[in-house]
Amino acid sequence: MRFARDESGTMTMFAVMMLMMMLLVGGIGVDLMRNEMERTRVQATIDRAVLAAADLDQTLDPTAVVNDYFAKAGMANYLTSVTVDEGLNYRTVTAKARTTTRTQFMRLMGVDELAVPARGTAEERISNVEISMVLDISGSMGRNSKMANLQDAAKTFVDTVIREETEDLISLSLIPYTAQVNAGFPIFDELNVDHVHDFSYCIDFEQEDFDSTTLDFGKTYEQMQHFESGWDYSRPIGNPGCPQQDFEEILAYSQDANNLKARIDQYRARANTSIHLGMKWGVALLDPSFKPITQALSLENRIDSAFATRPAAYDDAETLKTLILMTDGENVPTVRIQDWYYAQPSHYVHWSRYPLYWYLNNYVGGSWNNWRYTKYTSGQADDMLENICDAAKDQGIVVWSVGFEVTNHSAGVMENCASSPSHFFRVEGVEISEAFEAIANQINQLRLTQ
Numbered sequence: 001m002r003f004a005r006d007e008s009g010t011m012t013m014f015a016v017m018m019l020m021m022m023l024l025v026g027g028i029g030v031d032l033m034r035n036e037m038e039r040t041r042v043q044a045t046i047d048r049a050v051l052a053a054a055d056l057d058q059t060l061d062p063t064a065v066v067n068d069y070f071a072k073a074g075m076a077n078y079l080t081s082v083t084v085d086e087g088l089n090y091r092t093v094t095a096k097a098r099t100t101t102r103t104q105f106m107r108l109m110g111v112d113e114l115a116v117p118a119r120g121t122a123e124e125r126i127s128n129v130e131i132s133m134v135l136d137i138s139g140s141m142g143r144n145s146k147m148a149n150l151q152d153a154a155k156t157f158v159d160t161v162i163r164e165e166t167e168d169l170i171s172l173s174l175i176p177y178t179a180q181v182n183a184g185f186p187i188f189d190e191l192n193v194d195h196v197h198d199f200s201y202c203i204d205f206e207q208e209d210f211d212s213t214t215l216d217f218g219k220t221y222e223q224m225q226h227f228e229s230g231w232d233y234s235r236p237i238g239n240p241g242c243p244q245q246d247f248e249e250i251l252a253y254s255q256d257a258n259n260l261k262a263r264i265d266q267y268r269a270r271a272n273t274s275i276h277l278g279m280k281w282g283v284a285l286l287d288p289s290f291k292p293i294t295q296a297l298s299l300e301n302r303i304d305s306a307f308a309t310r311p312a313a314y315d316d317a318e319t320l321k322t323l324i325l326m327t328d329g330e331n332v333p334t335v336r337i338q339d340w341y342y343a344q345p346s347h348y349v350h351w352s353r354y355p356l357y358w359y360l361n362n363y364v365g366g367s368w369n370n371w372r373y374t375k376y377t378s379g380q381a382d383d384m385l386e387n388i389c390d391a392a393k394d395q396g397i398v399v400w401s402v403g404f405e406v407t408n409h410s411a412g413v414m415e416n417c418a419s420s421p422s423h424f425f426r427v428e429g430v431e432i433s434e435a436f437e438a439i440a441n442q443i444n445q446l447r448l449t450q
Contacts, residue, residue: 031103035114038101045073046095046120053084053093054122062086066095075099078118090125128319129170130311131161132282135267136327136404137176137248139239142269146328146404149429153436155261157324160440162257168306173285174251174263177278178271179241179334180224184249186302190293192220197348199226201249202242204336205280207376210384213391214289225342228271229335229372230355237355239270252285253294253307273329276385279417283392286311286321314395322398324439325417326432330410331381333374341371382413389417399423402435 049069053062063082070079078097085092100113135154141147161170175181180202188201202224209216226244228237243249247266254260284290288311298308312319337356341347360368376384392399401414403426411426418424425435 028106031106035101039116042097042116042118046097046118050093050095050120050122054091054124056091056124062093092123094121130286130321131172132285132323134175134278134282134325137267138178138273139269139271140329147269149432151264153433154264156433157436157440158257158260162255171253171307173253175278175282176248176267178243179274181277181281182243182249187293190296193223194220196223197226199352200242200244207384210388213283213287213395215284225337227351228355231357233358235353241271253303255304272332275327275331276381279325279385279388282323283388286397288313324400326402328404331378333378334376335372336375337372393419400439404432
């Protein structure tokens with residue numbers, strides 16, 4: 001009976017039980033701490049990996065970048081998925097990883113391991129976009145409904161790119177070209193040009209001008225002669241190499257979709273093809289050297305005031321510059337009237353009335369070389385196009401090109417101009433709309449992030 005009533009060991013048993021519980025709780029803490037340390041290590045790796053992969057300057061495949069980070073950290077088998085969403089102006093990379101840690105104490109409670117999940121997302125976006133759309137409106141565009149197909153495609157492009165959510169972010173310049181590009185008097189007047197007539201406002205660039213993306217404000221440019229090199233009589237001339245109608249001039253830095261589409265609807269096929277001249281102007285409108293002209297146009301309310309400070313610098317991380325170059329033909333030899341018969345106002349008036357070859361055929365005998373000359377051949381024009389395309393790409397301008405029912409030669413020239421083979425589209429008929437839509441959909445994914 002005395003033994004049954006003896007309680008001298010009760011506190012010892014209680015103390016042992018409490019000690020075991022404290023050890024178990026402490027052990028749980030150790031297991032959780034080890035699990036958190038591993039999770040932190042995995043999360044740090046995933047954060048570094050997605051940040052590197054999402055960088056728009058990163059030239060390697062984003063998925064490969066993430067995999068490489070995990071492999072070098074000794075965690076290659078932890079990575080479960082990598083998702084990349086990217087467009088012309090953005091890249092989003094999401095990665096998920098998972099592993100487990102073995103428990104030392106919690107297994108006594110039936111928990112053998114703890115999960116270590118990790119997830120990371122990184123995104124880089126460019127808010128502002130400057131676009132030059134360089135469109136061929138040469139004479140061959142008047143066949144096979146090509147002009148109508150181009151107009152449909154270009155207008156769809158405008159509606160896809162110019163949207164409510166891109167207000168004051170995306171500017172679009174239209175540069176129609178034939179044998180020349182009519183800059184329009186407001187732009188023409190801001191440059192140093194030997195201004196000799198007012199029939200049209202084209203600038204006659206020289207070969208060295210195609211080695212650079214800039215316009216040279218320290219140089220005096222020659223004004224393009226206003227004449228038509230045709231064989232059919234018309235008085236006045238109706239198809240000059242330098243287009244003379246207002247709707248054929250450059251339309252710079254617009255976000256007015258209705259105005260852009262109305263301008264496109266007015267295009268008519270005329271004259272011949274000088275792709276390099278269209279490209280030169282398209283690039284010039286993206287080059288920071290154009291900014292004084294933009295500011296002057298803004299003061300005259302000729303462009304949207306939101307774009308008065310464009311073009312942005314090439315190293316502006318918030319701005320994407322891109323150009324779409326379209327043609328249905330090839331560069332042709334460039335003909336000019338000899339300087340001696342384009343030297344005074346009476347000459348300018350004369351050639352605004354009579355097509356060159358019609359006049360020579362009807363009124364001039366002997367050699368015509370005394371009257372006209374080849375300024376540069378089609379091969380030289382191709383070389384100048386290559387030079388200006390290379391200059392644009394060297395400055396980071398994204399160049400898309402569209403060959404519309406073109407020859408193999410033209411297809412090769414246009415593909416060479418594009419930023420990469422995937423930036424070149426060779427299309428027939430209504431496929432041109434698909435090409436323009438594919439380009440526009442890249443830009444349409446722009447979302448403003450503050």
